[in-house]
Amino acid sequence: MTAERPLIHARGLIKRFGDFTAVDGIDIDVRAGEAFGFLGPNGAGKSSTMRMIGCISPPTGGELSILGMDPRREGPAIRARLGVCPQQENLDPELTVQENLTTFARYFGIPRRTARSRAAELLDFGQLSERAASKVEPLSGGMKRRLTIARALVNEPEIVLLDEPTTGLDPQARHLVWERLFRLKQQGVTLVLTTHYMDEAEQLCDRLVVMDGGRIVAEGAPRDLIDRYSTREVVELRFAAESQEDFAGKLAGIGERTEVLPDRILLYVADGDAAVAQVHDRGLSPASVLVRRSSLEDVFLHLTGRTLVD
Numbered sequence: 259m260t261a262e263r264p265l266i267h268a269r270g271l272i273k274r275f276g277d278f279t280a281v282d283g284i285d286i287d288v289r290a291g292e293a294f295g296f297l298g299p300n301g302a303g304k305s306s307t308m309r310m311i312g313c314i315s316p317p318t319g320g321e322l323s324i325l326g327m328d329p330r331r332e333g334p335a336i337r338a339r340l341g342v343c344p345q346q347e348n349l350d351p352e353l354t355v356q357e358n359l360t361t362f363a364r365y366f367g368i369p370r371r372t373a374r375s376r377a378a379e380l381l382d383f384g385q386l387s388e389r390a391a392s393k394v395e396p397l398s399g400g401m402k403r404r405l406t407i408a409r410a411l412v413n414e415p416e417i418v419l420l421d422e423p424t425t426g427l428d429p430q431a432r433h434l435v436w437e438r439l440f441r442l443k444q445q446g447v448t449l450v451l452t453t454h455y456m457d458e459a460e461q462l463c464d465r466l467v468v469m470d471g472g473r474i475v476a477e478g479a480p481r482d483l484i485d486r487y488s489t490r491e492v493v494e495l496r497f498a499a500e501s502q503e504d505f506a507g508k509l510a511g512i513g514e515r516t517e518v519l520p521d522r523i524l525l526y527v528a529d530g531d532a533a534v535a536q537v538h539d540r541g542l543s544p545a546s547v548l549v550r551r552s553s554l555e556d557v558f559l560h561l562t563g564r565t566l567v568d
């Protein structure tokens with residue numbers, strides 16, 4: 259059986275801005291139908307990578323192929339088959355919700371009548387049909403984001419690029435966006451997204467790369483990364499003291515690993531409740547105790563020594 263050619267293929271991909279290297283030689287393969295994520299903190303190089311994939315920023319070095327084409331030479335042909343949802347909302351405030359869709363459709367050369375019926379379908383997809391005639395300004399943040407995503411689908415793209423799709427949204431609005439993206443995934447659309455939210459990466463991504471300082475520090479399915487780089491459970495302890503550091507020594511030997519953060523200590527353990535019992539057996543009384551499953555945040559912390567969201 260021959261392996262299917264990846265839709266996006268990069269080897270040693272580099273983006274420099276003057277002397278500064280924002281993307282430092284990364285390798286990626288995105289397969290058809292998967293949801294692929296770039297997870298990393300601000301400044302990791304996620305958006306710079308997305309802009310190269312979106313053919314709006316040329317690579318400084320390395321190989322990049324999208325849908326089997328070269329973005330340096332075939333940008334317009336690639337862009338015609340991509341949907342792009344940028345980080346900064348760029349809807350047209352002069353136009354209504356519906357007009358934002360129909361006008362965008364016209365840019366792709368879609369005839370007026372088809373554009374109208376496509377817009378109706380996309381309004382339904384974005385759960386915005388009731389707001390079709392409204393101007394963009396009074397929409398909530400979640401509605402604007404769903405409209406931006408709907409607009410990115412106007413040309414029936416094979417790949418949709420989403421740069422931080424839920425940053426700045428409240429939890430309910432984020433869930434609505436996730437649900438729409440999940441629906442798209444079920445329809446077989448390939449999703450490529452950046453995020454600095456570990457829960458978003460865990461919810462949406464089949465596979466992801468963890469980026470830090472322009473490099474990929476780990477790659478895999480969310481669950482596999484957690485299994486590989488963390489323990490099953492984590493105990494979060496807070497001590498009522500200026501410095502958590504004073505208590506870290508007293509916890510030595512409990513669990514596989516300890517991380518001391520400014521406001522809490524994390525114990526990486528197989529069994530959280532058993533570890534908490536050991537803490538109490540040592541006569542220690544933390545002000546708060548939380549036992550939870552390991553997450554991608556723990557993977558990031560283990561790999562970089564830093565938290566994802568500062």
Ligand SMILES: Nc1ncnc2c1ncn2[C@@H]1O[C@H](COP(=O)(O)OP(=O)(O)OP(=O)(O)O)[C@@H](O)[C@H]1O
Binds near residue numbers: 275298301302304
């Ligand atoms: N046009 C530019 N000129 C100079 N430096 C840039 C430019 N664009 C990005 N950078 C720098 O490159 C680094 C990576 O930025 P990038 O936007 O790719 O990171 P990111 O992971 O997407 O983070 P964010 O979530 O903040 O967008 C940052 O240090 C940023 O300041």
